[in-house]
Amino acid sequence: MSEILEYKCPCCGGAIEFNSVVQKMKCPYCDSEFEMDSLKAYDDVLKKESEVEDSAEWDLSNKDAFSEDENINTYVCKSCGGELITESTIVATNCPYCDNPIVLAQRVAGDLKPDYVIPFKLTKEDAKKALREHLKGKHLLPKVFKDENHIDEIKSLYVPFWLFDADVKANARYKASRVRTWSTGDYRYTETTYYSLLREGEMGFERIPVDGSEKMPDDIMESIEPYNFSEAVDFQTAYLAGYLANRYDVSVEDSILRANSRMKNSSEEKLRETTMGYTTVTAERNSIQLSNQNSKYALYPVWILNTTYQGKKYVFAMNGQTGKFVGDLPLDKGAYWRWLIGLFAGLGVVAVGLAKLLAVLF
Amino acid sequence: MKTKLLSLVLCFFALFSFACVGSAENESNIDRINDQMGVLTEIEETVLAELLEESYQKYDMQVMLITTKSTSYSIYSEDSAFAAAKSQAELFYMNTNGLSSNQNGVVLVYYEFKGYRGLYIAPFGELSDIYTESKTDSVLDDIEDYFKRGSTEPYKGFEKFIFSNEKVWEKRDTPSPLTIVIALGIAMVIAFIIVSSMKAKLKTVKSQPYANEYLKNDSFKLVNSRDIFLYRSITRVKINRNNGSGGSRSSGGSRGGGGRSL
Numbered sequence: 265m266s267e268i269l270e271y272k273c274p275c276c277g278g279a280i281e282f283n284s285v286v287q288k289m290k291c292p293y294c295d296s297e298f299e300m301d302s303l304k305a306y307d308d309v310l311k312k313e314s315e316v317e318d319s320a321e322w323d324l325s326n327k328d329a330f331s332e333d334e335n336i337n338t339y340v341c342k343s344c345g346g347e348l349i350t351e352s353t354i355v356a357t358n359c360p361y362c363d364n365p366i367v368l369a370q371r372v373a374g375d376l377k378p379d380y381v382i383p384f385k386l387t388k389e390d391a392k393k394a395l396r397e398h399l400k401g402k403h404l405l406p407k408v409f410k411d412e413n414h415i416d417e418i419k420s421l422y423v424p425f426w427l428f429d430a431d432v433k434a435n436a437r438y439k440a441s442r443v444r445t446w447s448t449g450d451y452r453y454t455e456t457t458y459y460s461l462l463r464e465g466e467m468g469f470e471r472i473p474v475d476g477s478e479k480m481p482d483d484i485m486e487s488i489e490p491y492n493f494s495e496a497v498d499f500q501t502a503y504l505a506g507y508l509a510n511r512y513d514v515s516v517e518d519s520i521l522r523a524n525s526r527m528k529n530s531s532e533e534k535l536r537e538t539t540m541g542y543t544t545v546t547a548e549r550n551s552i553q554l555s556n557q558n559s560k561y562a563l564y565p566v567w568i569l570n571t572t573y574q575g576k577k578y579v580f581a582m583n584g585q586t587g588k589f590v591g592d593l594p595l596d597k598g599a600y601w602r603w604l605i606g607l608f609a610g611l612g613v614v615a616v617g618l619a620k621l622l623a624v625l626f
Numbered sequence: 627m628k629t630k631l632l633s634l635v636l637c638f639f640a641l642f643s644f645a646c647v648g649s650a651e652n653e654s655n656i657d658r659i660n661d662q663m664g665v666l667t668e669i670e671e672t673v674l675a676e677l678l679e680e681s682y683q684k685y686d687m688q689v690m691l692i693t694t695k696s697t698s699y700s701i702y703s704e705d706s707a708f709a710a711a712k713s714q715a716e717l718f719y720m721n722t723n724g725l726s727s728n729q730n731g732v733v734l735v736y737y738e739f740k741g742y743r744g745l746y747i748a749p750f751g752e753l754s755d756i757y758t759e760s761k762t763d764s765v766l767d768d769i770e771d772y773f774k775r776g777s778t779e780p781y782k783g784f785e786k787f788i789f790s791n792e793k794v795w796e797k798r799d800t801p802s803p804l805t806i807v808i809a810l811g812i813a814m815v816i817a818f819i820i821v822s823s824m825k826a827k828l829k830t831v832k833s834q835p836y837a838n839e840y841l842k843n844d845s846f847k848l849v850n851s852r853d854i855f856l857y858r859s860i861t862r863v864k865i866n867r868n869n870g871s872g873g874s875r876s877s878g879g880s881r882g883g884g885g886r887s888l
Contacts, residue, residue: 404824433849440853451862458857464850468842486834526837533836538848593828600821607817615809619801 271365271505274298279343281365281506284384284565284584289502300500341366353477356422356501356509365506372501376511380427380496380562381503384420384584391418391567391582394589398580403603406573406596414571420584422509422563423485424476426516428523429558431468434531436550437461440542459542463535468556469527473564474519476512480566481579482522487590488583491564495585499563509563516559528552656688656723663693663738670781677788685795687753688731691784692718695738707742708885711735715748716879725750727879732757734787735885736773736780745773746885754882756798762884765790774888 271289273280278293289298338349346361356367372378386394392415399410438461445454471493475485497503532550539545565584570577573594580591658678659671666674678689692714699710715733719725730751737744745766749757757765768790772783801809 398830402824402827404821404828447865450865452865453860453862455858455860457855458859460854460856462850462852462854463848466845466847466849468845469837469840470842472837472840481831483831483833487831489834490839523837526835530836530838530841533838534841534846535848538851590830592831595825595828600825603824604817604821607820608814611813611816612810615813616801616806619805619809620799623801623805624799 271367271502279364279505282383282503283506284387287383287385289505300497300502339366339368353479353510353513354508355511356504356507358506358508367501367504367509369501371511372499372504377561378424378499378563379560380493381422381499382491382493382496382562382564382585383503384507384565385495386565386567386582386584386587388418388420388567390587391420391584392416394567394582394587395569395580398589398591399593402593404596404599405593406599409573409594415569417571418567418569418580420507421566421568422504422507423480423566424510424512425473425485425562425564426476426512426514426519426523427471427473427560427562428520429468429470429472429556429560430523430527430554431466431556432527432531433466433553433555434464434528434535434550435552436463436532436535437548438463438536438539438545439548440539440545442541443543461539461542461545463538465531465535465538467531467534469530471560472523472526473562474522476514476516476519476561477510478513479510484579484581484590485566488566488581488586488588491583491585496562504563507565512561516561520559524552524554527554656725658688658690660690660692660694660718660722663695663736665693665736665780666784667781674781674784674788677785681788681792685792686730687751687795688719688723688725688729689788689791690715690718690723690731690733691736691787692733693736693780697737697739699739701739701742704742704744704885704887707737707739707744707887708746710739711737711744711746711885712748712880712883715746719748719750719880727751732791732883733880734784736783742887743773743775744885744887745770747883748880749883750880752798753795754880756794757882757884758802759884760802761794762882763886765794766884766886770886770888 271280272278273291273294273296275296276291276294278291280289280291280296280298282288283290283297286297289300290296337352338347340347341359341362341364343364344359344362346359348357348360348366350357350368352371354368355371356365358365395415395418399405440459440461442457442459443454444457445452447453473485473489473491475482528550531552532547535550536545536547567582567584569580569591571580572578576594578591578594580589582589659666659675661671674691678691681687681689694711694714697710697714699706699713701707701710712735714737715735716727719731719733720727725731727750730753732747732749732753735746735748737746747757747762747765765787769783769786771777772779772786777783
């Protein structure tokens, strides 16, 4: 059984959504602004009302059509009555008919309820500006890729993340060498001394994020780190209004491996920093023991744009809080060779000229 | 009084003129051809002497030609023949003609010592740096055919040498082909580095293998640290000290140049 939350403006009844500029819920029709706390009670009322209505409707209308596919669900928009079909991971979206922001509250309830959310701080205009900046100055980028028409398709999305805390006890063993040279008489001597270095240390990690969505490429989500967690707030569904949002479909158990790997690498690097005064240091073995492990579930803001060029998919992502923008760009091979040959020709003339000048001077 | 003063001035000018003439005569007294083997006719010698004088006037460098069969050196190999030819060139250039080894010039020696026939080029002054191994080989390539056994045109060989030497002098400021290849190679490497950095700017997606930013402040504590000595190894290498026995850095005399047996 699912439910839809549609936030209505108490003043004019229009659909309100979270505004990243003022960091409040704002009605685009009457410009009224509402604090998050003041809407919390309203949020509870909406939930109670929708429970009563939805239970009767969903039971009768959807049972036969979608019993075969658990990943697809149908909802009816309260504003226009339009039917929308969503995947089970969608938590917030817009009605495709009237663009009304919709939050699917049951998908963020109980065990699925996020602990935290970092609200959007940057707007669509900021994202578009960042994308234009990202494409600027790239001489090897195909010109057709900079087509402005596509830029409007950039969309805001709350991405689910698992946040891991742990205290780490790390052990590492290194092989190190120290080299000394000196000359006596007709001989040059080289002395190499070998050591085994043992290091043991303790450290704590907090809120290591691991992308909980299978659809979102992990390397892109890691590229737009870090997020400033001090701006995270306790989750409220109102923050999702007006934005797309997914719930997790990668379990916390499956995400632990990635967090462990990052902690292990960082702890080894921290221990290596304590091996000073050697010519070479090579890690032979390292291990970590975790304690006080803890995991939380959060939604982080991302501006995202998918595009296809010459049959290959390109994804651009911007951290919706800090503005960090990433995305691999295609290479214009023609431009590559033109630049290489042109630079070689120019530098070659300069180099030969310099060689002639040196021949004259010396 | 005035007459005496005038006489003194005239005497001074006369002495100065004699000195100039004297030095000119000294210069023109330089013997640039020493044909001990008698391979050149009188006319050929005269023509060559004129060419050598022209070369001197044009480039201010002394070019000399020697043909010789006799030497006080003991000849038992090609290298000893080269050494003997070089010695003859130095004696002729510095002792016979009173020139300094720093004065620009070059001597071509056509020798025949106890079965060892060959040519040797002994440069002096700036030509010592110009006559590298490759340049020497190039000039010898130009002229050696005229001196090979059975050839009756050593005159043409000497003439060719005079012109080849002038070309070497004129092109002295031109970088060698190897220098140009190296310059182009460096240009290619720099161009490649620049374009590679432009290409690298297209890639901004990178996984984060570390979690350093999520390390709790001041939480790191080194609990245990031990450095255990394992073993030591000592190697030694003899230092190669170059005594300059090749003769290329010897003071005085000819350096650079080289010879070829025929």
